[in-house]
Structures are given as structure tokens and as C-alpha cells.
Amino acid sequence: MRIVLLGPPGSGKGTQAALLKQRLQVPHISTGDLLRAAVKAGSPLGLKAKAAMDAGELVSDELVLGLIEERLGQPDISGGYILDGFPRNLVQAEALDQLLSRLGQPVDRALELTVDEEQIVQRLAKRAAEEGRSDDTEAVVRNRLSVYHQQTAPVTGYYGERGLLVEVNGIGDIETINQRLVDALD
């Protein structure tokens, strides 16, 4: 099953995608993880992406689409996958559709984790303390949320119009939320 996991930063997408990966036995593809690995490795792509990431802005579509196209060209995705953090705007959503229709493998379901803003700010502050991510500082978090509202939120409408979207309550304990996501795949 080819799944797109949507939701604001701090909605638990990464945690839930990791659990779904185990349950469904399909790869978890996070553009944020791929970009962080590129930054850490100091690759040319990482060097280009770093400034935007540190500011909480989106990395250019060209870079991200190149990464995704390469990742979706690998053999381990034949049984499906979970996309986390991609698509992040309408250009990416349309490009993904085009790529997948070329492959004859359309998205099966888009799951949106819904969490209220107050919870998000609390969760991100906690993650900043635990993981020390350089883009979890308060100013950058605020910018990432504003980028989410302006550029990423319309992606839920994109999948909604195509009848692929299911909203899932992202508040509760991790296992309960995971079960809700699994139920939403039926």
C-alpha cells in the first residue's frame, strides 16, 4: 500500500510512520530524514539544503523531487511505502502524481494526523530538549508552522478532492493513534 502521511510539524508523523513501517512491512520514506542525512554527510545536496532547513523554510522543489524520484526508483518500494514529510506543497503533490502515474502505481491513501496548535508547540519544545534538532528552536518552529499553514495545508485538500484523504485524530497515546491509522487504511 502506498501511503502519504500528512500533518503539521510535531503531529507525530515520524513516530507513527516508524510504527506503521513495522506493522505493514514497507519502507518509511521521510524527506526530512533524507535531507538531514545529506547535510550530515556534507554532500552537495546537503550543502544546498542546509540554509533553508535551518530557517524552517522549504528546501527547493527541484532538490526534493530529485531525492524522491531516486528513492522511489529503488526496488524495496515494490510492496508500497509510507511517505512522511512529502509532498509539502501543491507542486510536489502534482509532481508525485505524475511520477507515480508513469510508474502505474498511484497513491492509495493519504492520512492526515490532526493535532491542535498548542499541543504541537509543547511537543516540539519537548523534542528540542530531547533530540537537540537545530530547527526546533522557538523562532524556527513558529516559521515551520507558518510555512505549514501556507504551503502544506492545501495538500490535504488536494487528496481530499481525489477521495484519498482520511483525517485521523493525532491526540492520545502512541499505540492508540497507531491503531486509528491502521483502521483508516481499511
Ligand code: AMP
Ligand atoms: P521534517 O523532518 O519533515 O520536519 O523536515 C525538516 C525540514 O526539511 C523542513 O523544515 C524543510 O526545511 C525540509 N524538508 C523536508 N521535507 C521537505 C519537502 N518535502 N520539501 C521541502 N523541504 C522539505
